[in-house]
Amino acid sequence: MSEERASIVRTPDRTGLTTDEKIGSLFQPDSLLSAQYFETLRRKTLVEPEKRLMLAVLEDGINCFQENLRAQDVRRSRLFQDAEAWIVELDGDWVFSFENVCEALDINPAYVRQGLLRWRENKLSKHPEPRSSQRKKMAG
Numbered sequence: 001m002s003e004e005r006a007s008i009v010r011t012p013d014r015t016g017l018t019t020d021e022k023i024g025s026l027f028q029p030d031s032l033l034s035a036q037y038f039e040t041l042r043r044k045t046l047v048e049p050e051k052r053l054m055l056a057v058l059e060d061g062i063n064c065f066q067e068n069l070r071a072q073d074v075r076r077s078r079l080f081q082d083a084e085a086w087i088v089e090l091d092g093d094w095v096f097s098f099e100n101v102c103e104a105l106d107i108n109p110a111y112v113r114q115g116l117l118r119w120r121e122n123k124l125s126k127h128p129e130p131r132s133s134q135r136k137k138m139a140g
Contacts, residue, residue, distance in 0.1 A: 050104075051104060051105060054096070054101045054104050054105055055105060057096055057101055058098075058101050058102065058105065058107075061083050061086055061087065061098065062083075062087075062116065064079045064080065064082070064083035065080060065083035065084060065087060065116060065120075066116075066119070068080035068083070069120060069123055069124075084120075086098050087113055087116055087117075088113065088117075098113070
């Protein structure tokens with residue numbers, strides 16, 4: 001039984017990757033840019049105006065989250081905070097909540113949320129705040 005299982009794990013499929021390689025790729029950074037993803041999604045049967053609007057809302061929310069991560073001015077910092085709150089809200093019952101928008105577009109909201117939060121942590125850990133920003137926070 002274990003020999004049979006071992007051969008299944010090491011057998012390449014149509015993509016040429018073994019199961020081990022596929023599983024390992026789950027833990028690799030995603031090299032697909034959000035712009036590439038949204039362009040692909042936009043090209044797929046998004047004919048309904050409501051879905052196009054929802055895609056625009058999702059795209060704008062993600063852009064606000066990513067582009068304003070380290071914002072220093074009040075306006076951009078507020079954009080980041082609003083986008084972050086929208087993304088992490090779990091029980092949003094309004095039509096344009098993050099969960100409802102993702103589900104209407106056949107996207108797994110938990111997966112996208114986890115990816116965005118992981119992206120944020122990676123960015124913050126790779127590029128710590130400049131010392132002057134840390135001093136301002138400590139003084140404030």
